[in-house]
Amino acid sequence: MSIWSLAESVAGSQVLPWNYTGTADGQHASVWGFALQSDRTGFVSGWVMNTRYRDRIATLDWFSVNLNGFIYDDSAAMLALLNNDNPLAINLDFSGVPAALESATKIRLQFGFVKPKRPSVPHDISRTITARKATPRDTTRLIPWGAGTSVWNNWNLPYPVDNGPPIPPDPIDPPARKIVYLIMNTLQVTDVATGTPLDIQGVNISVDIDSLSWKFSGTVYGQGTLDLVRPDEDGMKDIHVTINTHEWVFSIERYTSDEKFPTTKFSISGVSRTQYMAAPFAPVRSYTNSSATTAAQAANAELENTGFALAWPTAGDGDLPDWIIPAGALSYRDKTPAQVVAQIVTTAGGVMIPSMDADSWIIQPRYKTSPWNWDTVTPDAAIYIGMVRSRSARYEPAPAYDSCFVSGVSQGVSVDVQRAGSGGLNPMPDVLDDLITAAAPAISRGRNELAATGNKVVETLSVLIPEQGAAPGVLRPGQIITVTHDNPDSDYVGLVIANSISVQKAGGAEIYQSVTLERRA
Secondary structure (H helix, E strand, O other), rough: OOOOHHHHHHOOOOOOOOOOOOOOOOOOOOOOOOOOOOOOOOOOOOOOOOOOOHHHHOOOOOOOOOOOOOOOHHHHHHHHHHHOOOOOOOOOOOHHHHOOOOOOOHHOOOOOOOOOOOOOOOOOOOOOOOOOOOOOOOOOOOOOOOOOOOOOOOOOOOOOOOOOOOOOOOOOOOOOOOOEEEEEEEEOEOOOOOOEEEEEEEEEEEEOOOOOOOEEEEEEOOOHHHHOOOOOEOEEEEEEEEEOOEEEEEEEEEEEEEEOOEEEEEEEEEEEEHHHOOOOOOEEEEEEEOEEEEEHHHHHHOOOOOOEEEEEEOOOOOOOOOOOEEEOOOOOEOHHHHHHHHHHHOOEEEEEEEEEOEEEEEEEEEEOOOOOOOOOOOEEEEEHHHHHHEEEEEEEEOOOOOEEEEEEOOOOOEEEOOOOOOOOOEEEEOOOOOOOOHHHHHHHOOOOHOOOOOEEOOOOOOOEEOOOOOOOOOOOOEEOOOOOEEEHOOEEEEEEEEEEEEEOOOOOOOOOEEEEEEOHH
């Protein structure tokens, strides 16, 4: 139950102190009249041109755009004016009033074609779309090769990448250290076509780091043996040479005779089969690349459909890099395939190492590792000093440069290659090459140019040739080898730049390889 009663009305009879408002503006008149019609039918603007009728009667110098017209061609009118032979009369009376001219140079006559005044015509009006969806072709064709690799993929990044600790290479097979080496040397020479053994003596096999092929020479006794190997109308003939299980294949390219009663002997010479891609056996041609390619692709294209091949690894630190060659950068005239490949390879400081018995080359840098890093390099082979019959050396002084500026010619890049920590204070002459079109070949070329500078020792070692698989084997140019001694302080590292093998006669002859090394002084 509520504790209070009903409230009393306080304002129930309250009377408002104001009344209703009266009408104030009921009869008020406007101080302005009616508005005029905004779009008068007789109004003509002096600057808006919307109809052709006004364009025809207006005296102004501009017109509306002619959207449906054709582009004006005044060539015919100008040609007619130039070819007009009608006489031309010029009235100088100046509207009938004679004028006294002070000088003839005051008169300026201008003749020519004056374009009439007319509306402009848009140039790019099209009523139909000329592009359309391409028709699919070869949707079921089987491609005879595998997945491709992007030509823009370059593993030689221009910035350092941390790949973790380097993986050490497989250790080389050390040569056996003996007091006495017993080797039964063997020499076998056969005709490849018939397998007939050949009586060839005085065999010499040689190669150097700049050769495209191995070289062979020997002496043949008897006309019958010569007939098996001498070149004829069908071309050169091949022989197979095996020395202590190491094999070569040579093509005999020439011979000379030396007849003295009662013997007849012939001197023959030949080359390994890689020489077929060089002069004078391979045809020459001229070429300019019309589209971008890579160096490796361009080199392999020169050997296409010839049976010859290149082994060009590019992923390792000691490999020759691959790079992009833009359209028009590779241009040559009257060159053989081997010359073109050499041109591409030497651009990045590389060499072509010919195979001993196959139709192929190995592509690699001249210096797989720079000489200033040879103390920590893992060599390709090792020679124990006990396997060396004789050794000779000569000292070759040369300036020690620490900087090389490498640049393209008509296109490409420019790179100043410096030895780390040197400051580049002693630069060598600049290197210019048309195919320096990327940083990777420029850096590789500069490094190899600097590696060839400085004082050096050229050493020749007469070394045993063990059988296949035994160290050091037949040493090839471009290999980095170490010469080991009983005292490790006397060990040194060198680069193989040449090798020559001499065999006086078959059977129990002495066989040595004369290896030429380049090492730091």
